[in-house]
Amino acid sequence: MNKTLPLVDDIRIPQMGFGTYALKDAKQATLHALQTGYRHLDTADYYRNHVEVGQAMQASGLRREEIFLVTKLYGNTLAPDKVGPVVDRFLKELDTDYIDLLLIHWLSGIPAEDSLAAMETSRAAGKVRALGVSNFEVEDMQAALATGLPVCNNQIEYNLEEHPEDVAEFCLANGVTVTAYSPVKVSGGAQTRKLVAGLAEKYESTAEQVTLAWLMAKGFIVIPRSNNPKHIESNFRSLELTLSKEDVAALDASE
């Protein structure tokens, strides 16, 4: 079972993705995720694992179009004259013809408008299918959307402890999808952990599954990361868990 959300034009993104930051064996864990059913991989130049992620895609035997691949530009590679050559390097490292979603990883002095314009050139050339950003605040999003370019995703930290409602609401209200990163790493304060433990018992699931199901019920894309095959599998099964409206609201209200 896999759920997708509309991203931009006729492109859809799987709501459950696999995070690949700092994995012990990125090829093995990513391959296990693909074998489990994940069809969305989240990597970044900063993670230094493009080659292993590309190898896992090849080893999976899946067709390229069955996988939704996200990667990110950071630092000096966001300079307008660098973006094109860097995208070509990404394609080689990832052993693919295109990236599904290319993000600005975080702002670092180069105006987002300039980087996005260069990223749009890669999109027009068919090397990238969709453009997005990460760690953008409301005013950064306003500037990005003012370019008129099809910015369709903001990847932000959102979990039981960190929940920036202003950015999330702004994005969703403006047709920008939100990817919640570090979705399970932070499990909230004592009261929240008690609430989640109770819900895990009620739904015969794990705390992580409850957390992921809560984020997906709110319309977010989630990208949990794990080295552990059992965790990779159980996180994926959160797609089967539907929390009641009351339980979603209780988690929303928890501190």
Ligand SMILES: NC(=O)c1ccc[n+]([C@@H]2O[C@H](COP(=O)([O-])OP(=O)(O)OC[C@H]3O[C@@H](n4cnc5c(N)ncnc54)[C@H](OP(=O)(O)O)[C@@H]3O)[C@@H](O)[C@H]2O)c1
């Ligand atoms: N855009 C950005 O700036 C940004 C920043 C941070 C992260 N990200 C992306 O978001 C992804 C996820 O974020 P994250 O890696 O920070 O945190 P996360 O996925 O929320 O949490 C990962 C940690 O939780 C543990 N874990 C995962 N599933 C579990 C389960 N079912 N039971 C118990 N423990 C579990 C993992 O340990 P085990 O390995 O032992 O399972 C690992 O220590 C990253 O990999 C990356 O792709 C993006």
